[in-house]
Structure formats: structure tokens, C-alpha cells
Amino acid sequence: MPTTVPTRPLEKAYDYIIIGSGSGGSPVVRRLIDGTDATVLLIEAGEPGIGVAEIDDPREWVPLGRSRWDWGYSYTPTPRVNGRTIGIPRGKALGGSSAINALMWYRGNPLDYDVWQQAGCDGWSFADCLPFFKKAEDWEGGETALRGAGGPLKITTSTKLHPIAQAMLDGSPELGIPVIADPNGESNEGACPSNFNIVDGKRWSSANGYLFPVLGNERLTVLTGSHAIGLVVEGGRCTGVRHLVDGKPVETSATTQVVLAAGAIDTPRLMMLSGIGDPAELKRLGIPLVHALPGVGLNLQDHPLVQACVFRSKVPMGEKLDNGGGTMLNWKSRPDLVQPDVHSFPVQGNSAEPRLRELYDMSGDVFSLGAGLMHSKSIGYLKMLSADPFGPLDIQPNYLAEESDLEALVSAVYTIMDLAQTSAFADLFAGFAAPDRKLSRADAVEFVRNGCSTFFHTSGTAKMGKDDMAVVDARLRVHGLEGLTISDASVIPVIPTCNTHAPVTMIGERAAAFLMEAA
Secondary structure (H helix, E strand, O other), rough: OOOOOOOOOOOOOOEEEEEEOOOOOHHHHHHHHHHOOEEEEEEOOEEOOOOOOOHHHHHHOHHOOOOEEEEEEEEEEOHHHOOOOEEOOOEEEEHHHHOOOEOOOOOOOOOHHHHHHHHOOOOOOHHHHHHHHHEEEEOOOOOOOOOOOOOOOEEEEEOOOOOOEEEEEEEEHHHHHOEEOOOOOOOOEEEOOEEEOOEEEOOHHHHHHHHHHHHOOOOEEEOOOOEEEEEEOOOOEEEEEEEEOOOOOEEEEEEEEEEEOOOOHHHHHHHHHHOOOOHHHHHHHHOOEEOOOOOOOOOEEEOOEEEEEEEEOOOOOOOEEEEEEOOEEEOOOOOOOOOOOOEEEEEEEOOOOHHHHOOOOOOOOEEEEEEOOOOOOOOOEEEEOOOOOOOOEEEOOOOHHHHHHHHHHHHHHHHHHHOOOHHHOOOOEEEEOOOOOOOHHHHHHHHHHHHHOOOOOOOOOEEEHHHOOOEOOOOOEEEOOOOEOOOOHHHOOOOOOOOOOOHHHHHHHHHHHHHHHHO
């Protein structure tokens, strides 16, 4: 691993400029450097984050939120979550959110991507996407029909499951939920060991896999600590980027393409700052209209997570293993569903939201089981509250706006409480802590509202498709503008039933392929 980012003089123009070094941006950089003779500028607002102990240690990812490595964004409170402010960890370092996330490699259900195809994203069925998932992977089990080997991202499972993780695996069949070998196999329904981006006990982020091996290439300039504040648009074409260097605005040109990979919050913000968006919104902000795209900032989706059901433990939790979890559980909240919609994972300690910590006694030895909804239907929006590039945002996922989302989470909480009482947990479970008793439906609804948090899977704010609200086409090009591609979670039309690192990496691989085909 490198110790520093090579310092190269900033040129006035590059063939490609990529804004953002996360799961969507890093693959584009790597494939362009490896597969073309182009010059590439990568602009990253965060620090390098190389050799930082708390980033490298998979067990210490939780405190990275609200640290110097996090953008510090929050969802706007609503009565549906009892007026609570929910923080949204977003990585601010090379690797983006893959530098601070829970290290999960999970692509959900194959049906998730067939839905994209049905939503007007031609060529985005699971069969179309699978080769690009595989291209990214270096799976510990080697190449199969569904898994890749030799790719930039190393993917492993636990070498020694924590007792809580093992109990989840062993207890699920007692609830009629099968055990499966791989959540990234033919079906994700069941309990299984999690897939991790962990190598020899250390985090393996997008930066580790994609960027670090090519940092020495003379055609690549990586500029950290540089905040993008605008896109340059001339004659219907994006021709460059305005960004801060040592705190001063600089304009750098792109002769071939600008690739916007700043994430589902900062990509729409940067577009609106540049006059690309809904004319009414831009007028409200006093930003001159450059290109009308009314869908910018709409269609925001995220998975709600009830964090968490907490249980008293008969024994201390001992040393934290893996990412503090180790396994996952995917099942159907109702038997008539065609695919799993709810998800759980173990936590080797207390992972309750602050409001639940105020309401319940969780002293002593405890463990937690998160209960989340991966097939959520509620849709929100992102709005700028001023034209300041650093100004406040109204980020609204509309958690629990759809009654079906609330019902599914209530069902999940009941299932998780039952799981803790299976024989597999007999040596661990010493009673309920939060909730501290079996709940009536009304009490369960209140528990969900007080515990509702985020998987930080914010997506959809510049969606792909053909309809009037679509922002990019099926080749990830911004509708009606030349020279501008988007490669991040904002293009997702319908949120998949998984952590978003894997699908966004796949999007990055596809963005690179599209660019190289066009070159």
C-alpha cells in the first residue's frame, strides 16, 4: 500500500475528470488508466486517508461516522420518526464511503436488477449486470457462474464467527428460515455468513482495490482536499469543473468527459449549483437555469433500519470480530412476497439509537440484532436551502411514509425477538433489554419510530431511465447534455435489496465500459 498520494502539477486540461473517489468513481479511474492512453484527473474533497488505523480496522467503523472522515449530513426530522435527527455517514477520504462503511459486499436479489430493466433502463437486467459484478470481485471461493476472481476488490468471509453470529446462523431454521452458503448466490433468502471487503484483518476499500495500484501512473493526477463547487457548461456540453485548490477557486477543463461520482447527496447538489435541475427550484435558489432536468434531487431512497433490538447476555461479548457482525439474515415479512424484503444482522454489543438508550436500561452485558427493511417503498427528495456550495440541505427519505414499510418493520422486530429465544441462543440470551418485554402492535410501532435509523444507502437522486423525471440514460449520460456522465448511487432508479457498495461498484464498472466504447 502507498504511504502518500504522488504530487503532480495541476494541468489546465485533462481528457477525463472524475469527481469523487468512492465506489462509483474509483472503477472509472482504474479502467481508464489501464485500458486507454488518456490523462485522468481525480478530484476528491476528502483527505487521502492512507494508513489511518481507525479506517483500516474493520471493527472500528462505527465511530468513523461524525468523525473527520464523514461529511456530517443528516436526514431532516419528521413526526414519523418522532422528530429525531438521523445522521447519514458518508465517507470523506479516498475510497469515499467504502472507507468508512460496514465493509459489506452484497448485491441483493437478482430480481432487483430485472426491476431496473422494467423501469426503462435497457440493458440493466441481472444478466446484463452480472459480468460487471464479477469483474470487480476477487472472491475467496474462486470464480463460479455467479462469482468473480482476480478483480480489484477482495471479498472474504469470517475465519471465526463470533458466538452471536453463529447463533443467528443456527437459530434461523427454528423459525423456518433456511441457511444458505452465499448471499450473493442464486437466492439471498436465508441466513448466511456475510461477504466482507476485509483482507488479513484490514479494510479493503475501493481505494485499496482500484486506486492504489495505479497511483504511480504519470497519466493519473489525484487531487485530494479539493472541493468541487460547479460544472462548466458551454454550448450544451460540460467542458470542465470549478473546484477549490488551497481554498481558492480553479477551473479545470475536460476534453472528453466529466464523470460525476460525488454520491447521491453531492451529485445532485453540484448539478443544481451549476444550473442543472428543476427550473422552479433553481429560481427559488436564485441560480440561473443552464439545463432543465426536473428530476434532479427527487426519487431519494434509503433503507430504514430499526437500530436495534437489544438483549441481555449471559456472558461478556469478548473480543470484537470481523466488522462487529459476521452473518446476515434475509427473509420475507409476508409469505406472499416474491423475494425477501427484511434483513437482520448481529452486533457484538449495544447498537441502539440514542432515543432507545434514553428509554431503556441497557446496562451490563448485552448484544443486539438490527432489523431492517431492504425492500422499502417510501420515496423522498433532496433540496438545497441556499445557493452556497457549503450551505444546508433538506435531505428527506420520508421513512415510514408508506404503511407497508412500517408493517414490514414491525413484523421484523417480532421475528428478531423470536430469534433471540431459539435454542441456538440458549447460552447467550438472558432476557430482553430494548424492548424490555413483548410488545403490543401499538408499542411495536412506537419502538420502530424511536429506533428507525439508516443503513446509509442514500440513492436515486439522479435516476436512470426514459421518463420525464429521469436524469441519465441507460449509458449513464446526462439527458440533453454532452460530456457529462454520472457514476454513483444517484443513478439507481429503484433501490436494490442490499448494501449499496456492490451495486455502485458495478455501476462504476459499467460507466467505464461505456466511456471506453465511446472513445
